[in-house]
Amino acid sequence: MQHFSARYHDGRRSIAHDATLTLRPDHWLIHYQDPSGELTSARWTLPGIVTDENFSDLFIFRYGSFPQQTIECKDRQLPAALTQHYPDRVFFKKGISRLFKLSNTAIAGMAVLVVALLGVAYWYGLPLLASAVASRVPVSAEVEMGDTMYENLLHGYDVDSTLTVKVNDFARSIDFKTRYPIRVTVVREKDANAFALPGGNIVVFDGILRKMKTKEELAALLAHEVSHVHYRHSLRNVLRSLGGYLFLSILLNDINGIVTVLADNSNALANLTYSRELETEADQKAMAIFQSEGLNIKGFVDLFTMLKGEHGDMTNLKLLSTHPLTEDRLRAAEAAVKGQRNVKEDAGLERKWEDIERGYHGDE
Known part of the structure; x- marks a missing residue:
């Protein structure tokens, strides 16, 4: 025995x-x-x-x-x-x-191979899976998801109700060529930042408004964020991030981690980084909106230049961490300016921009 x-x-x-x-x-x-x-x-x-x-x-x-x-x-x-x-x-x-x-060395080699395959699945499979899933989510479900995230994360911000009304009035003057209901909320934060949630909610920090000089800069920022919503970039980012967290939690058998991710992630998911390809796609649609509306694409050049810090002492530029700004994007905007022929002055939009400027200068 x-x-x-x-x-x-x-x-x-x-x-x-x-x-x-x-x-x-x-x-x-x-x-x-x-x-x-x-x-x-x-x-x-x-x-x-x-x-x-x-x-x-x-x-x-x-x-x-x-x-x-x-x-x-x-x-x-x-x-x-x-x-x-x-x-x-x-x-x-x-x-x-x-x-x-098998020997310990062979088993260790197999373990390394398995980890490598899991890594490949994580880095390359998740984006493809997120994109495929996002394309099949009904717009109504996406809007509901975004509204839930919006309600959860807004508790951490101080909303400027006056500027919110004025910026929404400004946004309604522009046809963004999207099926999503666009709703802008301005919050009191000194950082130069803005982000879009799935379904159409866009949060703008008043810190970036205070650094803008023209209506075209604000229009460019909004058009860019709306384009992320329109192409479901925000939804794909959320799905990819959740997929990554869930992937790692399941891999580590961390059930509590899964619950935590699903229950408390709105703030983190609202500040995810877009890839260079997604930023370029959003820029292209946003500039097409400008072409259609007759807005001067130079607003993109001014916005990008301001974000690079050439117009003042730029600190805490969180927008650059979530929306990577490359020289290619700036050069593309400059090239689009040279090719634009239908710029027209919109007096109504200018008045709304001046009203916004008075709104944030009046509380300084």
């Missing part, structure tokens, strides 16, 4: 017992102490024993009907002993059995 140290679960209580597993000709005998300290035993007949297949060095077996008994053993000699005692019975599939015989 051979004996192996193991951990035994009787299926009735959540606690595990230190136990000794003894291999008998037609059954297994498991000795352990119950909670009262009394030495007791469990008898498993061979036909009822089921192997829990896994790729670790922990051997798990189950027995009986629900709730099943379970025994766990880490002794690497167990597979060979089972083969010796029960030559007519297969406890492990061949692939699994061969894995147990």
Whole structure:
């Protein structure tokens, strides 16, 4: 007879017992102490024993009907002993059995390969999956999701109701060529920042308004954010980020982490970074809006230049961390300015911009 140290679960209580597993000709005998300290035993007949297949060095077996008994053993000699005692019975599939015989170096190499494959799936698979899922989400569901995020994150901000009304009035004067209901909220924050949520909510910090000099700069900022909404960039970012968190939480078996991510992530998800491709796509649509409305695309050049810090002492530019600004984007805006032929002055929009300027200069 051979004996192996193991951990035994009787299926009735959540606690595990230190136990000794003894291999008998037609059954297994498991000795352990119950909670009262009394030495007791469990008898498993061979036909009822089921192997829990896994790729670790922990051997798990189950027995009986629900709730099943379970025994766990880490002794690497167990597979060979089972083969010796029960030559007519297969406890492990061949692939699994061969894995147990591999050297530590080989197992480590396989582990590295698995991690690498998971990494590839994470970095390249998630964006594709997020894009595919986003394209199938109904607009109504996206708007509802965005509204929920908006309500959750707005608790952390001080809303400027007066500027919110004025900027929304300004935005309604522009046809953004989108099916989404665009709603702008201005909050009192000194950082130069703005972000779009899925479904049409756009949050603008008054810190960036105070640095603007023209109506075209504000129009460019809004058109860019609306374009992220229109192309569902915001939704794709949220889905990708949630997918990443869930991917890692599941990988680490961190159930609490999954719950936390789903319950408390609105602020983080509102400040996700867009890729260069998504920024370029949003710029192109935003400039097309300017072409259609007759707005001067130089507003993009001025906005980008201001964000680069060439117009004043620019600090805490969070917009640059979430909307990466590249020289290519600036050059593309400058080229679009040269090619524009239909610029027209919009006196009504100018008056609304001047009203916005009076609104934030009046409280300084």
